[in-house]
Amino acid sequence: MEDYIIEMLNITKEFPGIVANDNITLRLKRGEIHALLGENGAGKSTLMSVLFGLYQAEKGEIRKNGQTVNIKNPNDANALGIGMVHQHFKLVENFTVLENIILGVEPCKFGFLQKKKAREKVMELSEQYGLKVNPDDVIEKITVGMQQRVEILKMLFRDNEILIFDEPTAVLTPQEIDELMDIMRGFAKEGKSILFITHKLNEIMAVADRCTVLWKGKCIGTVNIKDTTKEELSRMMVGRDVNFSVDKEEAKPGDVVLSVRNLTVPSRTHKKNAVNNVSFDVRAGEIVCIAGIDGNGQTELVSAITGLEKASGGTITLCGKDITKANIRTRSKTGMSHIPEDRQKHGLILDYTLEQNLVLQRYWEPEFQNHGFIKREPIRAYADKLIGQYDVRSGQGPETIVRSMSGGNQQKAIIAREIDKKHELLVAVQPTRGLDVGAIEYIHKQIVADRDAGKGILLVSLELDEVMNVSDRILVMYEGEIVGELDPDKTDVQELGLYMSGAKRNLAKENEHAQ
Amino acid sequence: MHNNTTYSPKAFDIKKITSTKSFSAFTAALLAIFLGIVFGFIVMFAASPANAASGFLMLLSGGFRRLGDVFYFATPILMTGLAVGFAFKMGLFNIGASGQYTMGMYFALYVGFMWDMPDSIHWVACVIAGMIGGMLWGFIPGIFKALLNVNEVITSIMFNYIGMYLVDMLIQGNGTMYVATKTRTAYLPASAQIPSLGIKNSNVNVSIYIAIVLAIILQIVLRKTIFGYELQATGYNRHASTYAGMNGKKNIIVTMMIAGAAAGLGGAFAILAPSTIAGSSMTYEPINIIAANGFNGIAVALLGNSSPIGIIFSAIFISHIQRGGTLASLYGYKPEIIDIVIAVIIYFSAFSMLMNAALARFIKKRRKHESDNPDANRESTSDAEVNTVSGPDSEVSTPDSDVITPDSEATTPDSDVSTPVSDASGDSVQNDTKEGE
Structure with missing residues (x-):
């Protein structure tokens, strides 16, 4: 026994x-x-x-x-x-x-x-x-x-x-x-x-x-x-075979969608800058991945780009428009979609219904409101459309309280909302965190499809598999700076690890140039 | 999969109704009231066993004998209840309803005394002035909260005092408004009083209609407008509302202004109520006491689950119990005992959120029981537990004596029941306003 x-x-x-x-x-x-x-x-x-x-x-x-x-x-x-x-x-x-x-x-x-x-x-x-x-x-x-x-x-x-x-x-x-x-x-x-x-x-x-x-x-x-x-x-x-690698074609980068120049963001916890003089571009039709160990300034970088936090220096340009000081709504209208790092804190209002959450970025558009009054039917129709299209599963359809949905379906709802919204740039921060392989596969497919539709994707990920499989270009962040730019086809996890731990860098410190 | 085919918004479906959030809030409130009443009876029984039954019956039913007064006294607490509840929907705890109420009162008085206007619109102007006064007193804590992130609880408490002392000072310094010999304001011109509903011996007036309509409007604002969508989104999750690009600062200020306006209207409705005696009016006594109706608003809002429609009913209920309480003193209960009983009932009512959780547990147990018995009918009540809103129960103030007391009726049990102020004319007044003789 x-x-x-x-x-x-x-x-x-x-x-x-x-x-x-x-x-x-x-x-x-x-x-x-x-x-x-x-x-x-x-x-x-x-x-x-x-x-x-x-x-x-x-x-x-x-x-x-x-x-x-x-x-x-x-x-x-x-x-x-x-x-x-x-x-x-x-x-x-x-x-x-x-x-x-x-x-x-x-x-x-x-x-x-x-x-x-x-x-x-x-x-x-x-x-x-x-x-x-x-x-x-x-x-x-x-x-x-x-x-x-x-x-x-x-x-x-x-x-x-x-x-x-x-x-x-x-x-x-x-x-x-x-x-x-x-x-x-x-x-x-x-x-x-x-x-x-x-x-x-x-x-x-x-x-x-x-x-x-x-x-x-x-x-x-x-x-x-x-x-x-x-x-x-x-x-x-x-319950079926899962494809671990992500199928995607060669990227065909187009015009610059997002341009970040000398961006500096102060840290909330210490005196040093969380993001220090960072510059990079994201082009239409490519997935740029910011890799790095958690806490090296990725969160602050994204917060500054999306407008959740203020930058103390540098410029951010989205679709040719300077948005460094723009508020979040303006950035959203200019063409930014944002899949936030913490879906329950930022991405969803858990006590709202699924349909209310699906219009969270668009409820103010004339399609959904008339002189300040909510148009119920168009919202329901839109929610039904997204639920069907993105296979968001829930107990009571659009009337489900989001709190009662599973994490994977909550994330699907966010992805549906952000990808369906008119946008040129998709900022996705750890979009697969805490999800299972089936959902991860699905989300990666959606992100690649969005890229193939000619959008620029800025992906922030802590998962090395994700970084290697999904991205077209890797930027490694270490202590608030971008220390390396790598081609995922020409590098491996070991090399990436060296950059992430600060042991190696292929981009000179811009600070020192400037001074 | 089990997708989106189960809802049918139009069909009348008792199952669906019983499983909604608002239904569970309603049942919880009823349960809370019931428990409060049981404990209230225990208090009365302890105080005087012989009279407990008849006194208690009067407490419960007395309000029906004076329906006019029930609605008359419900009006101001309905408005302060809205002031607290509406702000609470955004996650703001507006404890400053008293100050806003007092400011509303003062503004209304000022226009009533100092502005000469045609009769037909004078009282309307006074009411609007009261609204503006309250709005101003809501605006300031709102600004502090939005721009400087100062906790609205602290500012609004302080503004209760600032408002009260300011109003007392301004009134005492105004020769037209203040009658120094009687330490109260003079009688308002009849044109400034709100038209009465004509119920005999009652001050009930059209303001109860206005208050109910305003509650319905606020309900529509919350449910049907994008402002309401933003407001509740912010209340549920401030971070997500920022992420969605909502203008949180503006919304905080607007919400506090609406809340203040509601409380201010409450003050105006109270002071502009018509007198049952020709040639007199409600008066305000600048005696440095914070208006209790503001705090009663917190109890009203909690009992009404912060929903404007719920607040209509909870205001009427609390007013009803207070009327019954004053009548119960006929049975030899000291006014203080009656106050305690009312306080117990309201206090328990404020536990409605707790009741909600208890109810959810009870239902769960029953479901579990049912699942052992496959024939059992397993419908209804699934999301009774989802209500997570909780208010600081301990904040509920005891229902003070009524702010506005018709002291001409000092001999009837309906007159003010709490601590008498030493007053040459023998008026028993604790609070700041009273009706002339």
């Missing part, structure tokens, strides 16, 4: 209008890394939330070490040694690392905190597993990778032996991902069991022992990673 630490048997969980988990069985062995793979909306997160006590399953049972357990809330889960790192971290931003780790299980004596003891234990754990943190740093001042370590330490501090990672790599740089993989292997060696939610096949191949694949709420099967291939996994996950 196998040694299963956790068994989830025949779990069924329904939400209004949808069966999120349909009779799913998942067995976790002691000391294994078990990946849970599936598209967005396949039911991975729901299943883990059932295990962690955030949801109650309608049917099925959960066993730990063969004993049936009843997990009503996360406290129950914790008591059973189940810990979870959520995709969006649950940290108190203005508390220190140590305070966050002990939150909820503060060691007390007569009502007084025993921080010293806690600190010793945290340091011990951090030593043991190579999770280096400074316990006195404030969370909001440390990097996302560090924050994740804090989340992991939280689980260890509670002596959890079953660790759930919900898409832990979505926010990490390639280097941090490698470190995380090592840490996970270390845990497995120590006898801890890991459930690893992801849709990145490379990571599964690299680190997991077994993998359970979900598809539209159903369990497709559990496979040993040794005996499978990336292609087979993706077929199981999507």
Whole structure:
């Protein structure tokens, strides 16, 4: 008999209008890394939330070490040694690392905190597993990778032996991902069991022992990673063959659409400029990709181009018009479409309906309003058109509240809106972040199609695969400057990595020329 | 896939209605009111068990005996409720309705006393002046918020005081308006008073119609115009509204001006109400007290889920309970006890958002129960839980005594019920306005 630490048997969980988990069985062995793979909306997160006590399953049972357990809330889960790192971290931003780790299980004596003891234990754990943190740093001042370590330490501090990672790599740089993989292997060696939610096949191949694949709420099967291939996994996950490379013709660059000259953007967090004297052009019919490790000024560069932030120097020209000081609406009218980095913060109004969101960039056009009054029918017709054309799936069509839609469909809605809008330049910032391979393939196709329609595309991406596959020209950003311009056909990931880490540059520092 | 074929906007469908957001807000409000009433009864029972039943019955039904007064007292809190609720739709917490209300009152008084106008339009001019006064007092916090990012809660609280002291000072310094011997304003000319609806012994006047129409207009603005679209978009997600190129600064200022205008109108409606006694009028007492109707507006807005239509009903309800409360004092309850009971009811009403969540949980449980029983009827109520709007419940003020008190009726239970001010004429007035004898 196998040694299963956790068994989830025949779990069924329904939400209004949808069966999120349909009779799913998942067995976790002691000391294994078990990946849970599936598209967005396949039911991975729901299943883990059932295990962690955030949801109650309608049917099925959960066993730990063969004993049936009843997990009503996360406290129950914790008591059973189940810990979870959520995709969006649950940290108190203005508390220190140590305070966050002990939150909820503060060691007390007569009502007084025993921080010293806690600190010793945290340091011990951090030593043991190579999770280096400074316990006195404030969370909001440390990097996302560090924050994740804090989340992991939280689980260890509670002596959890079953660790759930919900898409832990979505926010990490390639280097941090490698470190995380090592840490996970270390845990497995120590006898801890890991459930690893992801849709990145490379990571599964690299680190997991077994993998359970979900598809539209159903369990497709559990496979040993040794005996499978990336292609087979993706077929199981999507239900069809997936093309990993992006099919596209040679770019035929036309006129300059966007021209950025000596752009400088101050940083919000430190005294140095976040973007320092950056110049480049984007032409019609080409995809220019800004590559770089997160936090090297890409966000600020895009914010300045799209008007979310003010530039302190330099000029931005869109379709021959100086838009350096123009407001966002003017930029939009001049021909800029923008797929924002954070779709829930900037891209959507989650409590509005799908149709209201689909006209978010156009509601003021005469087509949709008459003397300030909303024209309902044209909006409905337009929404229906986009929903059909871009295959945006939702429970109640145009009347769906966007908050209830899956991440992939939310992103599809944004892409539909931005691509359908009249534009010459499409600024797409991490358009596939957190999406599954099926959706990624779709979005890449749309972006390439938009390029072939003669639009200029400025793509900002942290995913090296995306950078290499989609772009026609790569600009590498490092510490607020563009340090290299590369041709994706004549370079490889290793070389790109050297530029991204600042070890190499092929463009001279313009600053020094100027001075 | 399960795509967009399920909606049918025109068909009357009870299932659809029961599953809408506004329906769940409505049921939650009813539940909140019910709980408030239960607790109110407990308070009355604790205070005087023998009279509790009859007193409580009077509290609930008393309003029906004085329907005119219910609508008359509902008018100003309807307007201040709109002032709070409308701004709240944009995510602004307009706690300055009191100051805007007081300014509206002053502007209306000023035009009423100082401008000679034809009879037919004098009161209209006064009402418009009141609106402008409130608008001004909403505009200033709006400007501060939009251009300097100063929190509107702080500015508008401070503007409550500034407005109140300013108005008291201006009135005391004006010989035409102020009667120093009586520490109140003089009687307004009849031309400046709003036409009465002619209900005997009641001050109810056409302003209740105006208020209801304004609420409906605001509802239309929110639902049908691009301004309303922008306003609510900003309230839901400020970042996304910026991203979509909406002019957030302009919208903040306009919203605060509309909110201020509503509160200002409330003040004008209150002070310009006709008197039941010929030759007198409502008066304002500059006695350094912030108008309670402004704060009652917060309770009205919360109970009405910030929806203008909801606010119409919540204003009438709160006014009804207050009328009933004053009548319940006939049964030997101290006015303070009645005030506490009313406060408890309103306080619970403000929990309607919480009730919403509780209701959602309850429905979920029931659904779960149903799913064990395949024959069960599994319709209705799916998105009761989506309402995430929450107001600071603790901010709800107790319903103070009515701002405008007909002191000629001082012997009837309908007169003002709270702390009497030592006054030679024996008027029992706590608040700043009263009707002449």
